[in-house]
Amino acid sequence: MKILLNPAFESLRTFVESVPHIFGEEGKTIYKGRNKIKVIKIGEIDVNVKRYRVPMFFNRVIYTFIRKSKGLRAFQYPQRLLEKGFETPQPIAYIEERNFGLIGYSYFVSVHCPYSRRFYEFGDADIKDCSDIVIAFARFSAKLHEAGILHLDYSPGNILFDKEDGEYKFSLVDINRMKFGKVSIEAGCANFARLWGQIPFFELLAKEYAATRGADEVLCRDLILTYRRKFWTRFAKKHQVKYTLNF
Incomplete structure (x- = not known):
């Protein structure tokens, strides 16, 4: 399992490491489609966890060896917006599971946006x-x-x-x-x-x-x-x- 953690959220490392194991049971589902999004409360912080579906075989190869996965881009891009003064949920972590060397489920974890x-x-x-x-x-x-x-x-x-x-x-x-x-x-x-x-x-x-x-x-x-x-x-x-x- 590959984990990229925002240093500002080192205190959430244990939670982040547990995400693939608890995602199915914990949290409130706020979106369910090709991907699934849940809100999970960790102490005083509401956290969004988005699980990306396992890509089709061809895309699994592409996202493993050639292109950045959607979850990885979702983790990396926010900083570029935040640095220029535009709001987007602060990224916490990117998690990637692999099966037989190819990308499986991946997760993007961020601070939950309070705007309704x-x-x-x-x-x-x-x-x-x-x-x-x-x-x-x-x-x-x-x-x-x-x-x-x-x-x-x-x-x-x-x-x-x-x-x-x-x-x-x-x-x-x-x-x-x-x-x-x-x-x-x-x-x-x-x-x-x-x-x-x-x-x-x-x-x-x-x-x-x-x-x-x-x-x-x-x-x-x-x-x-x-x-x-x-x-x-x-x-x-x-x-x-x-x-x-x-x-």
Whole structure:
């Protein structure tokens, strides 16, 4: 078993070493799909443990010998965001099990984010009821992109937020798919394609994003709506579902 432990959490080493053995029985499940996420309380700390499923054989070979696994990237990438002033759950450890020399289950352990809200709530929201959040989020996203950070799964479930002392705070999760480097206006606008919301939501988002980055508002609006349409059209075709978007 391979373990990488954040030195700041050396006091949790015994717990980290026990994760593969206790994961099935302990903690509260907060997500169950291809991967599984649990919250486990250790003393006064709420800890998130994400178990990644065992990859298919070809990917097991790739993640063992060629590419970093999703869990390893999830452990390494947060520091790059934190160093630039963007919130993401503080990483605690990465754990990797191997079977016959190939990667098996892997685990990413982090401090649990206390923010309770996600962007799912804006699918049918009236812009009058969420304009302040949209403005804050647009400015946050613009600064994120200006810092050379592109979250490649910028979807509603991966953007956590809450209001503290009159200010909206955002935290990004599931950051194993990231791109670092210059983010063009077009790439930044395309990054919003997975979000839920009505046309006024995206119009305001485009206006504030453009203003913060010094870009053309009409161009940003057109790019955001175009990439949104393309993404959801592909999504519906792939999953053979019907959907309705107001364009």
